[in-house]
Amino acid sequence: MLLFRMGPRYLFFRTENIDETSNFLEVKLGGETIDFMEGFEKASENSTLCFITDTHHDKTRVEDAKKIVLINDVASVILSSIINNNACDTLNRIDMGPSFIVMRAAGNEDELVDKLKEIFSGEEVKLIEGIGIGEKDDTIIAFTNKAITGSVASSDFLNKMILIHKPSAEVREKLRLEGLRLITQSLNDNHWFELRINIYDSEGKYQENYERLMYIMSKLEVGMILGESWTKDYAVLLYSVMTYQVRLFTFTTPQEV
Known part of the structure; x- marks a missing residue:
């Protein structure tokens, strides 16, 4: 189960050649012109929103x-492709926005949220506000109670x-x-x-059933496996059967699991 991961990076291009720049990003780097919220939801931790x-801005x-162009590659690859x-x-200027976790x-x-604000001396922001205020050496942390292995819908993020x-x-x-201690x-x-x-x-067929269980656990991200062993279960008095036991630690209630 992932407790945190990186989100997309943000690049700001200042140019007098809007169409030429977007066409380059689409043709050479496989980018997709997109609305911000749609791009944000589709982006992975290896993506960049451009x-x-x-050119008429002191800070973009x-x-x-x-x-806005979504590219499924990291910012360093995009910048090297522009040079090469x-x-x-x-282009007149390229600025990098804050990192996103x-x-x-x-x-x-x-x-x-309040504890992390205290630890990092952070400030609460909205998504677009934070990207605008933040600089390349800043970091935004967004929170969700959903699985974070894949994409996360904007509606699944907390307001803070x-x-x-x-x-x-x-x-x-x-x-x-x-992180683990703070969540606990x-x-x-x-x-x-x-x-x-x-x-x-x-x-x-214990191995087959075990692999099925692990697949489901990894997709749902409901907890961490902290122990496995063979054991006996007494389903009937004085009669035992062998069973393979998996110990799952989760912050989800047994009913929800």
């Missing part, structure tokens, strides 16, 4: 974009996001060390549920 604006924002294809002459929330979500004036490497390092502290009664799932099979 905002193409005119999402609202200034004449065109001699496309720099069509998607974090899983559970339990008392407001408590988790945090803009942190620190680079993403520093923020990610802190989250790796403290935000849970009801500060504890996870421990579920013991027994796999029975009269034909002995």
Whole structure:
């Protein structure tokens, strides 16, 4: 189960050649001209949203974009392609927006957000506002209580996001060390549920059933497997059967699982 992952990067292109720039990004880099919210929902952690604006801005924002192009590649690849294809002459300036982190929330979500604000001295922002205010060495953390392996719909994000004036490497390092503890502290009664799932099979196809269970768990992201072992289950008095037991730790209630 992922507790957090990176989101898309943001590049702001200032140019007098709006159509030429967007055409280059589409043809050479496989980009797609798109609305912001649609692009945000389709973007993965390896994607980049490119905002193409005119040159009459001291600082470019999402609202200034004449065109928005979604490219399913990282910002460094895009920038190197521009240089290698001699496309720099069509551009006046390129700015990089803040990094974006998607974090899983559970339990008392407001408590988790407030704690991270305190730790990182962050400020609450809306999505478009945060991208506009943030600089290349800043980081936005967005929160959701849904699985984050794939794309996350905009409606599944919490209303609160945090803009942190620190680079993403520093923020990610802190989250790796403290993220699990902070999520645990935000849970009801500060504890996870421990579920013991027994796999029975009269034909002995334990491996097949185990793989099915792991596939479902990985897709649903309902918790972490912290133990596995063979054990005996006494379904009938004085009669035992072998079963393979998986210990699942989850912040989802047994009824929901």
